[in-house]
Amino acid sequence: MSADVVITDATFPDVERERAVAEALGASFELCDCRTPEDVAAAVKGAKVAVVQFAELNAEAVEGLAPDATVIRYGVGYNNLDVAAMNKRNIQGVYVPDYCTSEVADHTAAMILAKLRKLEAFDTSVRAGDWAAVKIAKPMKAFGNTKIGFFGFGRIAQAVAERLAPFGFQFLATDPMFDEAKNNPLKVKGVSFEELICESDCISLHAPATRDTIGRMNADAFAKMKSTSYVVNSARGDLIDETALATALTNGEIAGASVDVFLQEPLAADSPLRSAPNLTMSPHAAWYSDVAVESLQSLVADEITRALTGKSARRPIPGSKPTEIQEAL
Numbered sequence: 621m622s623a624d625v626v627i628t629d630a631t632f633p634d635v636e637r638e639r640a641v642a643e644a645l646g647a648s649f650e651l652c653d654c655r656t657p658e659d660v661a662a663a664v665k666g667a668k669v670a671v672v673q674f675a676e677l678n679a680e681a682v683e684g685l686a687p688d689a690t691v692i693r694y695g696v697g698y699n700n701l702d703v704a705a706m707n708k709r710n711i712q713g714v715y716v717p718d719y720c721t722s723e724v725a726d727h728t729a730a731m732i733l734a735k736l737r738k739l740e741a742f743d744t745s746v747r748a749g750d751w752a753a754v755k756i757a758k759p760m761k762a763f764g765n766t767k768i769g770f771f772g773f774g775r776i777a778q779a780v781a782e783r784l785a786p787f788g789f790q791f792l793a794t795d796p797m798f799d800e801a802k803n804n805p806l807k808v809k810g811v812s813f814e815e816l817i818c819e820s821d822c823i824s825l826h827a828p829a830t831r832d833t834i835g836r837m838n839a840d841a842f843a844k845m846k847s848t849s850y851v852v853n854s855a856r857g858d859l860i861d862e863t864a865l866a867t868a869l870t871n872g873e874i875a876g877a878s879v880d881v882f883l884q885e886p887l888a889a890d891s892p893l894r895s896a897p898n899l900t901m902s903p904h905a906a907w908y909s910d911v912a913v914e915s916l917q918s919l920v921a922d923e924i925t926r927a928l929t930g931k932s933a934r935r936p937i938p939g940s941k942p943t944e945i946q947e948a949l
């Protein structure tokens with residue numbers, strides 16, 4: 621039998637706040653370092669509250685949780701949790717969708733600007749003694765003629781567009797929930813996925829990993845993109861076929877890419893991305909800032925308290941067990 625409150629995995633320097641709220645309510649607490657779904661299933665057996673960062677909580681792990689348990693995701697995406705299995709057992713899912721929108725938007729805007737202004741290419745050429753800026757930069761479109769295409773236009777993508785708007789870009793978006801006729805101050809044009817990949821000079825991915833979105837950026841999509849275009853991904857690695865991306869970069873089918881998220885994290889030793897040209901990578905770090913970490917851990921500590929004291933979650937996962945009383949955030 622595990623502790624009442626179990627953190628399956630966490631990259632933070634400490635989890636003392638989470639421990640303190642649990643122990644203040646008389647609940648036992650354990651911080652684990654789960655690497656596999658089997659580790660997670662063993663760690664959460666009998667737990668009343670399971671807090672998960674990047675580990676996978678599968679149906680077997682859900683089966684072992686205490687009745688009426690709560691599962692809390694340290695973060696925004698919850699594709700590492702089996703929400704269907706949780707619903708079958710009436711287990712509440714909780715996430716933190718609103719702690720790092722600014723950070724991810726800042727990081728993504730930086731990825732886009734660095735690619736379009738060819739900062740890495742210039743850096744490489746200067747180090748190699750090649751000063752021929754115009755030759756290296758060509759083609760270099762003016763921002764006013766450049767189309768940024770968003771795949772998924774929710775919280776983060778909208779914040780990216782707001783940051784980039786002063787540069788004069790044109791914006792396109794593919795999102796079933798986006799209606800360009802409503803509240804559209806940035807004049808974002810709603811387009812089909814086909815139009816998005818064919819027309820954009822830079823495609824920025826912001827959709828969650830679902831049956832509809834997984835693998836959408838595949839060999840066919842890269843073949844349809846302009847050879848001068850870029851792809852940027854701060855959403856989920858699952859959206860991109862990484863082998864196809866490495867091939868498209870190597871063959872010059874697209875101009876470059878910048879990715880913060882991967883199919884396997886940490887990046888696999890034999891990933892084809894390691895040797896792909898014109899690719900910039902960051903280690904799933906877009907969410908990070910001192911303020912975001914503080915906010916994430918304190919919001920999670922609050923949700924642990926609520927779960928242990930029988931209060932409804934402030935941030936229930938959409939489609940997870942409906943909470944009786946929805947309090948304002």
Ligand SMILES: NC(=O)c1ccc[n+]([C@@H]2O[C@H](COP(=O)([O-])OP(=O)(O)OC[C@H]3O[C@@H](n4cnc5c(N)ncnc54)[C@H](O)[C@@H]3O)[C@@H](O)[C@H]2O)c1
Nearest residue numbers: 696697772773774775776795797827828832854855906907
């Ligand atoms: N890299 C990081 O550190 C980091 C941090 C936070 C969030 N994320 C990821 O960023 C992504 C976006 O987060 P968000 O807060 O903007 O989420 P959000 O829910 O506000 O926005 C996602 C949007 O995607 C749209 N969408 C869903 N299915 C789609 C489809 N088939 N085609 C097109 N659009 C579709 C939704 O309608 C929604 O508007 C998530 O995948 C999240 O996990 C990454």
Ligand SMILES: O=C(O)[C@H](O)COP(=O)(O)O
Nearest residue numbers: 673694695696697698907
């Ligand atoms: O908690 C985290 O480490 C970050 O939030 C990354 O996860 P997310 O991409 O789901 O937010």
